[in-house]
Amino acid sequence: MSTQDPAARRNALRAEALRIADDVLFPAAAEVDRTGVVPASHWRALADAGLYGIAAPVEAGGPGLEFGEITEILEILVSGCLSTAFTWLQHHGVVISLSRTPNSPLRDELLQPTVAGRLRAGVAYAGVVPTPPRMTATRTGRGWSFTGHAPFVSGWGLVDLLQISARDAATDDVIAAILSTADLPSGVRASPLALTAAAATATVSVQVDELAVPDTRVVSRVTSAEFFANQNVGVRLNGTLPLGLLRRCTALLDVAGQAPAARRLRERADEARVALDSAMGDAASLLAARADAARLALDAVATLVAARGGEALLRGSDAERLFREASFVLVAASRPELKDLLVRRFGGLPEPDQTPLAPAASAVRPVWAARDA
Structure with missing residues (x-):
């Protein structure tokens, strides 16, 4: 990205994410799903837009995004192509690790190429x-x-x-x-x-x-206590997966003439984001919010399938693919406690009292706070 003003740079990153999701990723999503191959041009587009470096601290050439700005970009790209976005999402954990490491030779060798997307x-x-x-x-x-x-x-x-x-x-x-x-x-x-x-x-x-x-x-x-405390950040980031699918479902519902349903699903998504963000300090509450988001994605794709009718039964249709992808985000990057919670909710079983599953995220500084160090 050539924009130097911090606010303009942040706005440009969001605009680029929207452009890539709608103009590059989504038009190719059905073919990516059919072939099982992400085009190399997708990775180049993300790198050229500066999107490999969104988690990097300012001193490493990062844009200094707020946490909510980062999760929004993740959602946007998931709405374009789940395969591309999920693979790209893993990259940012490595950027964070390199930006914080005391191993300065390793940081000097790898941080800048990973921020630029020259190394994935x-x-x-x-x-x-x-x-x-x-x-x-x-x-x-x-x-x-x-x-x-x-x-x-x-x-x-x-x-x-x-x-x-x-x-x-x-x-x-x-x-x-x-x-x-x-x-x-x-x-x-x-x-x-x-x-x-x-x-x-x-x-x-x-x-x-x-x-x-x-x-x-x-x-x-x-x-191990520090590691598990910082897992709350990862759980929240993975909460962008179902909300990204919901973004695409609501856009397709608008096209299908189902604006009231799309509007209500967006309202529920806003509530889910607030729940996820508010629960960052407690692992049990965060997993419950993550389960709610996953269930909401299923509601969104079921709404789209119902709206599309018989077309949704055709292999390769957007609704059919998104329905399968909703099952992926239901369990991908999961934990046993989350799976148990979902089984109880879908099975209509009583839920156990919430007790912390890991130390509160506030007990150890979240890894994403590295840009403020």
């Missing part, structure tokens, strides 16, 4: 979420040995960098390293997953056997 990044951290963890790290002479399993890793073959996390077998600390995907050894084995929706995310299951990780590639080491 993905993440593999799901292996540290369950207890016991699926991915563990053992200390070696000058680094670590990672072993375990990451069940869902998106962007395989599309990203240049992979941030992989493991729990220290001795201390339970979470160790995160950033590796070049081109240099991954044969001990890292990827098995493609045949997804029913968003297949173009190139999502795989990754098995890691004694992966040597030198200290020079370690981007962070935090306690």
Whole structure:
């Protein structure tokens, strides 16, 4: 982006996101869904617009967006193409990690190219979420040995960098390293997953056997308590997925002459955003708000299917694709507590009393606050 004035730059980023979503991503979304391939031109458009750097702090060339401005851009791009946006979303966690790392040589090497989108990044951290963890790290002479399993890793073959996390077998600390995907050894084995929706995310299951990780590639080491406290930020960001689908459904409902239904769904989306943002300090409340947003997306696509009628039964129609994608956002980037909550809600079962599932996000400074450091 060439705009230098901060306010103008922020407005330009939002305008670019809207343009790309409506003029580039959505017109190609059906073909991306059919072929399972995101065109390289999509990634170039996002990079040229400066959208790979929206999470970067100002001192690293970032735009200094407020959190709500970031989530709005995420929603907008999800409304264009879920496969493209979901894969691109993973990149920002790596930008944040690099902007905060005490490993200055690694930051100097990788931060600017990731902010510019010259290097695209993905993440593999799901292996540290369950207890016991699926991915563990053992200390070696000058680094670590990672072993375990990451069940869902998106962007395989599309990203240049992979941030992989493991729990220290001795201390339970979470160790995160950033590796070049081109240099991954044969001990890292990827098995493609045949997804029913968003297949173009190139999502795989990754098995890691004694992966040597030198200290020079370690981007962070935090306690497990710090790691889980900061997961609230990730849960909120993933809450943009169902609201992004709702944006597209309401736009299509307007076209179908169903403006009153579209208007009411937008009102409900506004309420869902407020609930998500208000719950950032409490993990249990945040997961409940995330569940409500996922359910709202299902309501939106069901409304669109009903409005489109028989056309929605045709493979490849917008309504049919969005219906499958709603199932994806229902469980993607999920946690066992969220799945249990959704099962109870859909099954009409009583919900347990809300108790904190992780330390409050305020207990540890959220990772997105790095731009203020």
